[in-house]
Amino acid sequence: MPKPRKAQISLDATPYYHCISRCVRRSFLCGVDHYTGKSYEHRRQWVEDRLILLARTFAIDVCAFAVMSNHTHTVLRINQTKAESWSTREVIERWHGIYAGNALSKRYLSGDTLLEFEQHHLNSLAKLWRARLQDISWFMRSLNEPIARSANQEDQCTGRFWEGRFKCQALLDEQALGVCRIGKTQTILSHIAG
Structure with missing residues (x-):
């Protein structure tokens, strides 16, 4: 049986967490729909802009992220001292x-x-x-809700855009952190530092 979110996040264990949000209904977060030929690539910028705003506002650092055609990955660090x-x-x-x-x-x-x-x-x-402002659930809510509203408005539909709540996994050691930074992840720390 899955653990409740509050039991999954423990700053005593680690401040680093890998969060995944997935779309429903064959929805496109970004990329090109090969059936219709419609491009959703501009939505990638929605995610990046929102992450930059949230990283400047919350006491949560965005270590890395990736925006795929139907889901996002974010590696987050809770910065309790900052808060x-x-x-x-x-x-x-x-x-x-x-x-x-x-x-x-x-x-x-x-x-x-x-x-x-x-x-x-x-x-x-x-x-x-x-x-x-140091809670991952509030961070992900603040990331996902505006994107869902904008996507639904653009797609002229209502209902869920994201598949339930986000998935969250603690990154307990350097090896786990390294695995999450490999592949198509993009760092936005240079954007936020300015």
């Missing part, structure tokens, strides 16, 4: 870079003075958002 070094303001700004936040967090960022109970609630939100 813990962020101020409350930085956590909220990062969260707002991807999600809308709420009226209270928007007021805080605009410089409004908060009442004591509002500040307490905001601190609780920032704690929750800090945890999510």
